[in-house]
Amino acid sequence: MEFRAHNPLLVGEWEVHPRMNRLKRGHLEHRISPKFMLVLLRLADARGEVVTRDELMDAVWGGTVVGEAVLTRAVSELRKVLCPGESSDAAIETIPTGGYRLGLPVREVELRSDSAPSLAERKAHIHESGTTAWRARV
Numbered sequence: 001m002e003f004r005a006h007n008p009l010l011v012g013e014w015e016v017h018p019r020m021n022r023l024k025r026g027h028l029e030h031r032i033s034p035k036f037m038l039v040l041l042r043l044a045d046a047r048g049e050v051v052t053r054d055e056l057m058d059a060v061w062g063g064t065v066v067g068e069a070v071l072t073r074a075v076s077e078l079r080k081v082l083c084p085g086e087s088s089d090a091a092i093e094t095i096p097t098g099g100y101r102l103g104l105p106v107r108e109v110e111l112r113s114d115s116a117p118s119l120a121e122r123k124a125h126i127h128e129s130g131t132t133a134w135r136a137r138v
Helices: 032-047 053-061 069-082 119-129
Strands: 009-011 014-016 020-026 029-032 093-097 099-102 106-108
Touching: 009 032, 014 032, 032 053, 032 069, 032 099, 053 069, 053 099, 069 093
Parallel strands: none
Antiparallel strands: 009 014, 009 106, 014 020, 020 029, 093 099
């Protein structure tokens, strides 16, 4: 299954928001470059299978001439965000002479149209509480 670039997903404990180039876990939030997000999405799309360096380079940088160091940097940065303080291969495993494999579970986040409060609900909440604060429904 190929992830649609606009839909959020869960990678391990991280909420991944591709449209905003943002990863979020609890109160922690990291913004990453659009190219690094594409690397993460391509690895997530592989569902635990190995993705070669060439496949990643083609998928993310296409016809642009860049060195492989940029991919190495992307993987390094993603590892720091996804598994801070843990083994560097816990999140993204390096496969010698093969490429990379995402070592975290991946799930698509179901977007429910009724998950956000309607305008009427927000107005009612403001009227009842006298405040503009709103909590997401669980």
